[in-house]
């Protein structure tokens with residue numbers, strides 16, 4: 001765990017202030033509100049959901065280029081995601097997905 005956390009720290013080379021709020025309600029197969037807090041100079045981002053059980057993070061549909069200043073939240077679909085714990089959201093550079101701007105804390109998707 002410590003290793004993973006410090007590794008993630010090394011993958012954050014850009015000083016963005018974007019904060020991805022941790023979802024308070026996530027039901028697999030339904031929709032979920034994702035909200036954030038952005039500073040004026042924060043860039044557009046791609047929104048992905050990750051889980052330590054996944055081999056790679058998954059784009060939330062249609063949300064590959066989000067302007068953090070156009071709104072403070074969007075609604076995304078959780079169709080095709082299994083109910084389980086350990087999910088977290090990631091905001092990444094829209095063209096270089098190796099650049100992670102922000103991560104939420106972990107949350108659980110419950111069964112409908």
Ligand SMILES: *[C@@H]1O[C@H](CO)[C@@H](O)[C@H](O)[C@H]1NC(C)=O
Nearest residue numbers: 014043044093094095096099
């Ligand atoms: C996103 O990644 C591209 C390609 O590496 C880079 O040119 C660009 O500056 C990055 N954008 C930000 C806001 O960091």
